[in-house]
Amino acid sequence: MTTLTREPAHATATPARGNPLTGTRGLIRFILRRDRIKLPAWLLGITIFVFYYGAALPQLYQTPDDLRVVSQFTEGAVGALLSGPGYGLDNPTIESVIVGVYGLYFLLAVALMNILLVARHTRVEEQTGRAELVRASVVGRHAQLSATLIVALAANVGLSLLIAGAMAGADLDTSDALLFGAGVGAVGLAFAGVTALTVQVTEYSRAASGLAGAALGAAYVIRAAGDMITEGGSALSWFSPLAWSQQTRAYVDGRWWPLALSVGFAAAAAAAGYLLSGRRDVGAGLVAARRGHPEAAPWLRTPVALGFRLQRASLIGWGSALVALGAVYGGITKPIVDSYEDLPEEMVDVLGGDPTRMLDGYVSTMGLFDAILVGVFVILGVQTLRGEETRGRVEPVLATATSRWAWFGGYLGVLAAGAVGLLLLVGLAIGTATAISVGDAGYVLDTTASHLVYAPALLVILAIAALLFGFLPSATGATWAVLGFGMIIGFFGPIMDLPQWVHNLSPLEHVSRLPLDDLAWTPLVVLTVIAAGLAGAGLAGFRRRDLDTK
Amino acid sequence: MTAAIATSGLVKTFGSTRALDGLDLTVQAGEVHGFLGPNGAGKSTTIRVLLGLLRASSGRANLLGGDPWRDAVALHRRLAYVPGDVELWPNLTGGEAIDLLGRLRGGLNQARRAELVERFDLDPRKKGRTYSKGNRQKVAIVAALASDAELLLLDEPTAGLDPLMEVVFQDVINQMKAEGRTVLLSSHILAQVEKLADKISIIRLGKVVQSGTLTEMRHLTRTTIEADTTSPATGLDRLPGVHNLEAGDGRVRFAVDGQHLDGAVKALSQFGIRSLTSHPPTLEELMLRHYGDELAAAGNGAAGDSKDDGDNR
Numbered sequence: 001m002t003t004l005t006r007e008p009a010h011a012t013a014t015p016a017r018g019n020p021l022t023g024t025r026g027l028i029r030f031i032l033r034r035d036r037i038k039l040p041a042w043l044l045g046i047t048i049f050v051f052y053y054g055a056a057l058p059q060l061y062q063t064p065d066d067l068r069v070v071s072q073f074t075e076g077a078v079g080a081l082l083s084g085p086g087y088g089l090d091n092p093t094i095e096s097v098i099v100g101v102y103g104l105y106f107l108l109a110v111a112l113m114n115i116l117l118v119a120r121h122t123r124v125e126e127q128t129g130r131a132e133l134v135r136a137s138v139v140g141r142h143a144q145l146s147a148t149l150i151v152a153l154a155a156n157v158g159l160s161l162l163i164a165g166a167m168a169g170a171d172l173d174t175s176d177a178l179l180f181g182a183g184v185g186a187v188g189l190a191f192a193g194v195t196a197l198t199v200q201v202t203e204y205s206r207a208a209s210g211l212a213g214a215a216l217g218a219a220y221v222i223r224a225a226g227d228m229i230t231e232g233g234s235a236l237s238w239f240s241p242l243a244w245s246q247q248t249r250a251y252v253d254g255r256w257w258p259l260a261l262s263v264g265f266a267a268a269a270a271a272a273g274y275l276l277s278g279r280r281d282v283g284a285g286l287v288a289a290r291r292g293h294p295e296a297a298p299w300l301r302t303p304v305a306l307g308f309r310l311q312r313a314s315l316i317g318w319g320s321a322l323v324a325l326g327a328v329y330g331g332i333t334k335p336i337v338d339s340y341e342d343l344p345e346e347m348v349d350v351l352g353g354d355p356t357r358m359l360d361g362y363v364s365t366m367g368l369f370d371a372i373l374v375g376v377f378v379i380l381g382v383q384t385l386r387g388e389e390t391r392g393r394v395e396p397v398l399a400t401a402t403s404r405w406a407w408f409g410g411y412l413g414v415l416a417a418g419a420v421g422l423l424l425l426v427g428l429a430i431g432t433a434t435a436i437s438v439g440d441a442g443y444v445l446d447t448t449a450s451h452l453v454y455a456p457a458l459l460v461i462l463a464i465a466a467l468l469f470g471f472l473p474s475a476t477g478a479t480w481a482v483l484g485f486g487m488i489i490g491f492f493g494p495i496m497d498l499p500q501w502v503h504n505l506s507p508l509e510h511v512s513r514l515p516l517d518d519l520a521w522t523p524l525v526v527l528t529v530i531a532a533g534l535a536g537a538g539l540a541g542f543r544r545r546d547l548d549t550k
Numbered sequence: 551m552t553a554a555i556a557t558s559g560l561v562k563t564f565g566s567t568r569a570l571d572g573l574d575l576t577v578q579a580g581e582v583h584g585f586l587g588p589n590g591a592g593k594s595t596t597i598r599v600l601l602g603l604l605r606a607s608s609g610r611a612n613l614l615g616g617d618p619w620r621d622a623v624a625l626h627r628r629l630a631y632v633p634g635d636v637e638l639w640p641n642l643t644g645g646e647a648i649d650l651l652g653r654l655r656g657g658l659n660q661a662r663r664a665e666l667v668e669r670f671d672l673d674p675r676k677k678g679r680t681y682s683k684g685n686r687q688k689v690a691i692v693a694a695l696a697s698d699a700e701l702l703l704l705d706e707p708t709a710g711l712d713p714l715m716e717v718v719f720q721d722v723i724n725q726m727k728a729e730g731r732t733v734l735l736s737s738h739i740l741a742q743v744e745k746l747a748d749k750i751s752i753i754r755l756g757k758v759v760q761s762g763t764l765t766e767m768r769h770l771t772r773t774t775i776e777a778d779t780t781s782p783a784t785g786l787d788r789l790p791g792v793h794n795l796e797a798g799d800g801r802v803r804f805a806v807d808g809q810h811l812d813g814a815v816k817a818l819s820q821f822g823i824r825s826l827t828s829h830p831p832t833l834e835e836l837m838l839r840h841y842g843d844e845l846a847a848a849g850n851g852a853a854g855d856s857k858d859d860g861d862n863r
Contacts, residue, residue: 204640204679292642294674296649306650313641392637396690399601399631399703400654403623547603549594550635 023139027147031121039155042113046106046184047162053098054170067092071101077336078365080227081329082491085243087232088252095173095251099180103250107242110159110188111216114152118195119209121148126283127205135282145196145277149270152192160185176250183245186262190241191216193269200276203285217321225328228336241265303402303410310388310411311381315418318377322370322426329366330433330447337362337438357516359438363430363447364513368490370426371454371508374419375461375483381415382465386476392550404543412466412535419458427451450514456527460507461486463534470541473548482507553612554579554701554732555600560609562595562756569595571756572609577734577749579700582727584747585736586837592756593736594634597705600734601631614701627656630694634706634736636686638678644689645674651693663696669718683710695722702726702733708742720745740837752837760836771831772805775814780822789814800824 032039061067071089079086084104088096122145125131131144163181168174191212198211219240226237237243244258244265280286299305337359354361385408388394397407431447465479486506489496493503503509507530510523555577562570570592577583587593598604600613602622611618616625638647645667652658667674670688681689687710694702708719723746726733737743743750744764751761760767772793777783783802787795791810796803806814818826 290677291675292646292677294643294645296642296646296653300646300650301653303654306654309642310639392633392635393639395598395601395603395633396631396636396651396693397654398603398622399626399629399633400651401623401627401656402654544605546605547598549598549603550637 020140020142021146023137023143024146024150027134027139027143028150031147031151035117035120035151039117039151042109042117043155043159043162046109046113046159047166049102049106050098050163050166051170053102054094054167054172057094057097061097064092067094067097071097077228077362078491080231081224081369084223084246085227085231085233085237087246087249093173093251095167095176098172099176099250100252103180103183103246104242106163106184107187107245108216108220110156110184111191111219111242112213114156114188114192115195115209115212115216117152117155118148118192119199119205119212121151122196123199123202123208124205127203129283131282141278142274145273149192149196153189156185156188156192159188173251176254179248179254179256180250182256182259183248183250186259186266187241187245189266190244190262190269193266193273196270196273197276200273200280201286203283203287214321221325221328225332228329228332303397303406304413306397306407307411307414310384311414311418314377314381314384315422318374318422319425322373322422323429325373326370326426326429327433330430331437333359333362333434333437354516359443360446360516363434363443364450364516366430366447367427367450367454367514368508370430370451371423371458371511372483372487372490374422374426374454375458375486377422378415378419378458378462379465379477379479379483381418382462382469382476382479385411386469386473389473389548390550394547395549398547405539408466408469408539408542412462412539415462416459419462420452420455423451423455423458424448446515449519453514453519453524454508454511456524456531457486457507457511459531460527460534463531463538466535466538467541468538470538470545473545552579552615553577555583555611555613555734557596557600557611558609560596560599560611561607562592562599562604563607569756570599570606570609573753573756573758575751575758576761577732579732580727580730581748582723582733582735582746584743584750585734585753586738586740586743586750587736587753588738588837591753593753594705595756596753597631597703597734597736600703601626601629628699629701629703630655630697630699631703632687632690632694632705632707634709636683636690638681638686638689640677640679642678643675644672644678644681644685647678647689648674648693648696652697655697655699658693658696659698663692666692666696666722669722670715684712684715687711688715691719695726700731702731704733704735706737706739707735708737708739716742767836768808768831771836772807773811773831774803774805774829775818775826776801776803776828777818777826778824779818780824783818783821786814786817789817 057067071086071092079089079101082104083101086100089100092100122131125134125144134144160178160181163184164174164177167177167180194215195209195212198215199205199208201211202208219242223233223237223240223243223246226234226240226243229236233243233247238247241262244261247258248255276286300309394407398404427448427450428444430451431444434447435441435443461479461482464482465476468476468478486508489498489503489506490508493509507527510527512518512520512523553576555575557573557575560570560573560575561568573592573596575585575596585593585596595604599606599611600618602618602620602625605619613625614628618625638644642650648663648667649658652663666672670692672685672688672692674689676685678686678689687707691707694704708716711719720742723733723735727746733746735743735746747764749761749763750767751758753759778801780800782800783797786792786797786802786804789806789810790813791807792814793805793807794803802818804814
């Protein structure tokens with residue numbers, strides 16, 4: 001590998017006194033060396049999906065009519081929520097389905113890649129103190145940020161070319177391949193820029209990548225709301241960097257100019273990052289760390305209280321995000337349902353099969369969507385718990401008069417209550433906004449119920465994570481597969497023609513879609529019992545195993 | 551005296567690694583027991599087994615009359631623990647962490663908490679993620695020592711503390727000792743154990759290789775003598791138990807085994823002693839005796855390798 005060969009040390013140390021970029025070249029090599037596995041894995045991992053869709057879609061949908069079915073599903077509000085503005089899906093080709101239906105996931109993946117890449121080589125380095133070592137040598141003030149951004153730029157350009165090449169390699173139409181690839185790369189650049197800014201703000205890498213992640217979430221919500229209002233996107237959509245790439249209309253009516261917005265945005269954000277980084281000390285943030293209480297609050301005295309304290313910030317964050325999302329998605333119910341008037345038959349099937357009750361169909365779909373989001377909270381919560389163990393913070397707690405049962409059980413209780421509370425909160429938010437939007441107060445209760453009904457299914461997902469934590473702690477993350485499967489079956493199951501038993505594998509499939517269906521209590525009771533059994537087994541497993549210590 | 555800690559034939563394996571290989575350790579109630587060994591010898595593993603965080607693969611362990619795995623919760627009310635590498639919750643302040651850990655154990659002595667925070671010069675208002683290693687260590691020390699626990703398990707507690715704080719720590723441990731508490735103090739900082747410990751166990755490769763009071767151990771080892779004599783000291787090399795003799799210019803220096811010290815000093819006095827210094831064996835020397843073969847092996851190995859390389863070329 002060329003990155004392994006090093007120039008003699010003096011080459012990078014040639015005196016350019018006062019130059020803030022001194023050492024950038026050396027640091028670029030260093031970053032490439034450190035990421036020699038990670039970066040190619042991200043790039044190839046994203047690219048391989050072009051081959052996957054290019055090979056799978058023609059198999060799945062052999063006639064243009066089949067393809068129309070899938071593309072019809074992604075029209076209207078659900079399509080706008082999950083995919084984008086939906087250009088070219090009235091007359092779909094394999095290429096336009098890849099771009100219009102699955103393209104958004106390329107955009108999300110590349111945004112995530114850039115957020116992690118930039119945070120990893122800037123704020124993480126500072127937080128761990130490694131940046132101090134680097135900056136103490138002949139390295140300019142802006143070298144680290146510049147090297148990181150140059151690598152990000154190269155990675156995004158490379159990814160654009162790889163995706164275009166993959167479209168050609170998968171025997172697809174190449175007319176707009178480069179435009180699609182460039183669209184993906186442009187989102188990457190935009191979020192590299194955003195992260196270059198957020199890493200200046202806080203001292204903590206997780207807060208920095210969290211801020212950039214929140215920006216990505218906001219971009220998603222704005223885009224989805226904008227796209228739901230009008231097919232093809234409304235003015236609101238254009239406030240989101242994700243929309244700029246989607247608005248290139250690749251494979252429909254390709255145009256390059258929206259990408260200029262992405263590049264301009266990335267440059268502006270990065271410039272702001274440089275400006276801020278010049279005004280702060282190494283290791284410091286712009287926002288100083290706050291001081292806290294010298295003593296613990298009186299209630300902080302039990303394992304449950306500790307679990308709550310550790311999840312409090314996360315609960316507040318999720319709660320506010322879900323309420324905001326609920327208000328947006330509920331508030332636009334009226335225009336969405338109005339747009340359903342001439343919905344294709346298959347879409348009606350997905351939304352419950354009753355064209356006279358499309359609003360109820362929308363409400364039940366939002367219930368599933370929000371349940372999946374709360375599922376993300378649940379799994380992240382158990383992974384936090386695993387982090388507590390591997391980072392050595394559980395050891396001093398279990399060395400007190402706290403039983404493993406109380407510690408683990410208390411924490412699971414906090415997560416379970418948190419999940420139910422979040423469902424209630426987002427249900428109420430969407431319900432209230434929907435009721436105002438359509439002028440029917442009954443939807444407050446209906447929508448809340450359509451969310452709360454998912455609680456037992458989420459408890460099963462929590463219990464699966466608990467079971468893994470008890471017996472195979474390093475595999476706790478495998479719970480993501482259950483949630484991902486539930487999402488695919490939940491949204492795309494109706495058009496995938498799978499046997500019923502495959503549907504039954506997902507806990508989310510056993511939940512009545514309220515208010516469309518009648519509430520079936522039996523599955524909810526069964527799910528709750530299963531959850532209790534799995535969680536109990538997980539607890540028993542944890543009581544028997546060694547603690548993972550540092 | 552009753553034993554606060556007693557293990558016999560304790561074995562703990564991780565896969566094919568035998569972290570503890572038949573460990574026998576006895577700590578009497580009321581004593582400060584130094585637990586010495588290099589990194590990776592099994593000190594932390596032993597303490598974690600005693601805390602019921604790890605389950606022994608075989609062998610017996612008795613802690614305060616109970617089984618550390620089965621009776622963990624009941625036993626933990628009576629003990630406090632300081633880990634060697636303290637991790638704090640990033641968004642809890644040091645003060646909150648101290649109170650939380652104390653309360654989870656069943657309460658802590660507020661007056662002592664305040665005194666310790668003051669003595670260790672700890673700012674309890676800072677968030678966990680902003681503490682340096684030494685300050686994280688202080689948080690764990692205050693949380694443990696502010697309790698009324700009868701047994702303290704301290705795993706390299708002062709790693710990262712500055713010398714001033716080290717002195718405060720020794721002072722506090724002596725206070726604990728005066729109150730009759732039992733302390734198991736693991737360390738590779740030998741001077742610290744030397745100052746505090748009544749008894750010492752040396753652990754190596756998962757086994758206790760030697761255990762006893764410092765005096766007993768010193769008796770087993772050599773004292774170094776340096777003297778100026780009026781006439782050149784001769785014939786000392788023929789005395790039993792004398793090693794590493796260096797003589798010349800009216801000065802003599804040698805090491806002598808504990809049981810032959812009397813004879814050597816008597817012999818030396820015949821040559822007219824003008825000045826005499828003697829060094830008791832330091833714990834470094836005690837340790838070196840137990841790890842000496844290892845060090846020698848490593849040293850010889852390295853030398854042998856380079857020699858081989860030379861031969862090959």
